[in-house]
Amino acid sequence: MRMKHLRSFLFFGLVxxxxxxxxxxxxxxxxxxxxxxxxxxxxxxxxxxxxxSEENCPLTGFDCDGSQLLKxxxxxxxxxxxxxxxxxxxxxxxxxxxxxxxxxxxxxNLTWFTPLGDVAESAACAxxxxxxxxxxxxxxxxSPLLDPFVPSAQDGPHHCSGGKLLASNPPIGPIVxxxxxxxxxxxxxxxxxxxxxxxxxxVFYTRLQCIxxxxxPLPYYSSSVCPVKHRCYSPQFLDSDxxxxxxxxxxxxxxxxxxxxTLDQIAAPICFLGGWSSYGVNINxxxxxxxxxxxxxxxxxxxxxxxxxxxxxxxxxxxxxLHVNIQVCLPVIGCNWLPVPIKTNxxxxxxxxxxxxxxxxxxxxxxxxxxVNHNIKWRAECKD
Numbered sequence: 001m002r003m004k005h006l007r008s009f010l011f012f013g014l015v016x017x018x019x020x021x022x023x024x025x026x027x028x029x030x031x032x033x034x035x036x037x038x039x040x041x042x043x044x045x046x047x048x049x050x051x052x053s054e055e056n057c058p059l060t061g062f063d064c065d066g067s068q069l070l071k072x073x074x075x076x077x078x079x080x081x082x083x084x085x086x087x088x089x090x091x092x093x094x095x096x097x098x099x100x101x102x103x104x105x106x107x108x109n110l111t112w113f114t115p116l117g118d119v120a121e122s123a124a125c126a127x128x129x130x131x132x133x134x135x136x137x138x139x140x141x142x143s144p145l146l147d148p149f150v151p152s153a154q155d156g157p158h159h160c161s162g163g164k165l166l167a168s169n170p171p172i173g174p175i176v177x178x179x180x181x182x183x184x185x186x187x188x189x190x191x192x193x194x195x196x197x198x199x200x201x202x203v204f205y206t207r208l209q210c211i212x213x214x215x216x217p218l219p220y221y222s223s224s225v226c227p228v229k230h231r232c233y234s235p236q237f238l239d240s241d242x243x244x245x246x247x248x249x250x251x252x253x254x255x256x257x258x259x260x261x262t263l264d265q266i267a268a269p270i271c272f273l274g275g276w277s278s279y280g281v282n283i284n285x286x287x288x289x290x291x292x293x294x295x296x297x298x299x300x301x302x303x304x305x306x307x308x309x310x311x312x313x314x315x316x317x318x319x320x321x322l323h324v325n326i327q328v329c330l331p332v333i334g335c336n337w338l339p340v341p342i343k344t345n346x347x348x349x350x351x352x353x354x355x356x357x358x359x360x361x362x363x364x365x366x367x368x369x370x371x372v373n374h375n376i377k378w379r380a381e382c383k384d
Contacts, residue, residue: 044083047107053122058099062126070095070123083107088125096126215247215271221260221288230292230353245270251291253313256353260288294349298379300325307347307380315347315355317382322347326362327377338363341381 049070057064069089073082084107088095095102102114105123112120193201217237226232235257240248248270251257257266266289269278276283297315299306307315307322316322323341345359347368357368362378365371371378 043109044107046110047084047086047112049086050112050122052124054124056096056098056122056124057126058096062094062096062128064096064124064126070125086112086123090125090127093125093127096124097122215274215276216285217247218249218269218276218283218285218287218289220290223258223260223263223290223292225263226290226292227295229295231295232290232292235289235291240270242270244272246273247271249289251293252311253291253293253349255351256291256293258290258292260290263292292353294353294355297347297355298377300379300381303381305382305384307382313349315380319382319384321383323381323383324357324360324362324368325379325381326365326371327379328363335377337379341383343383344368347380 049072052064052070054064070086071089073085085104086095086107087104095104097105097114097118097120100114100116100118102116102120102123105112105114105120107113114120191204193203195201217235220234222232223230233251235249235251238248238250240246242248248268249257249266254268255265257269258264259266266283267278269276269283271277276285276287294313297307297309305318307317309315322344324344324347325337325341327335327337329335342360342362344357347355347357350356350369354372355368362368362371365374365376368378
C-alpha cells in the first residue's frame with residue numbers, strides 16, 4: 001500500500017514539473033512576441049535606426065567622426081511607457097542634428113525628434129575639439145630646420161584646428177612619417193592624419209615635428225668670370241641616399257660645385273627637413289651656387305674632323321692624333337695660326353678649371369696653361 005502511494009506521488013510530481021516548465025516556456029515566448037510586436041507596431045518604439053552623417057557637424061569647434069556609433073535604450077517587458085531614444089555610444093560625444101546640439105533624439109509616431117521638436121533624419125556624433133591632447137614638439141629646441149607646432153584655426157572642411165607637420169609614434173620609432181605637406185587634424189579626441197578628400201584615417205599620433213619647408217634647390221647664378229675664364233652650368237638636384245638626407249646638389253665633376261660669389265668649393269651639400277648643410281655647417285637657402293668647368297675651346301671650323309669634349313674634363317680626337325695650334329700676333333703681319341700644329345699627348349681640365357696639356361712644345365710655351373696665362377689664343381685640331 002505504501003509503495004502504491006509512493007508511485008502516485010512520484011507520478012504527480014513529475015507531471016507538475018513538466019507543466020511548470022511548459023508554462024515558463026509559454027510565458028517566455030509570449031514576452032518575446034510581445035516585445036517584437038511592441039517594437040514593430042508601437043509608435044514610439046518602432047523608429048528605424050539611421051546612420052551618422054558628418055553633414056550634421058557644426059562648422060567649427062567640434063569634430064564629427066563618421067565611424068562613431070549610435071545606441072538606443074534597451075527595451076524590456078517592463079518598458080511599456082518608455083519610448084525609444086537614441087544617443088552617441090561614446091560618452092564623450094554629443095549628438096548633433098543639422099549643426100545643433102541635440103544630445104539625444106526620441107521616437108514618436110515612428111519618427112525621430114530632437115528635444116526641440118525638430119524631425120531628425122540623420123545625426124552626427126561630435127567631440128569637442130579641446131579634448132585633443134597638447135602634443136610635444138619633438139627635437140625642436142630652436143633648431144634652424146624645425147618650427148614649433150602651433151595648431152591653425154578651424155577652416156573649411158577641418159572642423160578642428162590642425163597643421164601640416166611631420167609626426168612620429170613612439171612605439172614605432174622617433175620619426176615614422178616624413179612626407180612634407182600632409183595634413184593632420186584633431187579628430188575624435190586624437191591627432192590623426194587626413195586623407196586627400198579630408199576624411200579621417202585610423203592612424204593616431206602622439207608626437208610630432210614641424211618642418212620649415214620642403215627641400216628646394218639652392219638658386220643657380222652664373223659667375224661673373226663665366227664664360228671668359230670658366231664655363232658655368234646649373235647643378236643637379238637629386239634624391240640623396242645618405243643617412244638623414246632627402247636631397248643633394250652635385251655637378252658632373254663633384255668638386256665643381258661652387259659659391260657663385262667667391263667660387264669657393266661647396267663640399268657635398270645635402271638637404272634634410274628643408275634645410276641645407278655641408279658637413280654639419282648650415283647653408284643659407286638663398287645662397288647662390290654654380291657648377292664651373294673649363295671654358296669652351298676653339299677648333300678649326302674648316303676641318304673635316306673636329307676634336308670632341310668628353311666627361312667634362314678631356315679633349316680627344318677620333319683618330320687619337322691630337323694637336324694644338326696657337327695664334328701668333330706680330331705688329332706688321334697681324335695674327336695668324338702657326339702653319340704646323342704641335343702634337344700633344346693630352347688636353348685636360350685641371351683642378352682650377354683651366355685647360356692644360358702634356359707633351360709638345362708650344363712655340364716656347366711650356367703648356368696650354370702657360371699660353372692661356374699670356375692671353376694667347378689656342379685651338380685643338382685633329383690630324384689624320
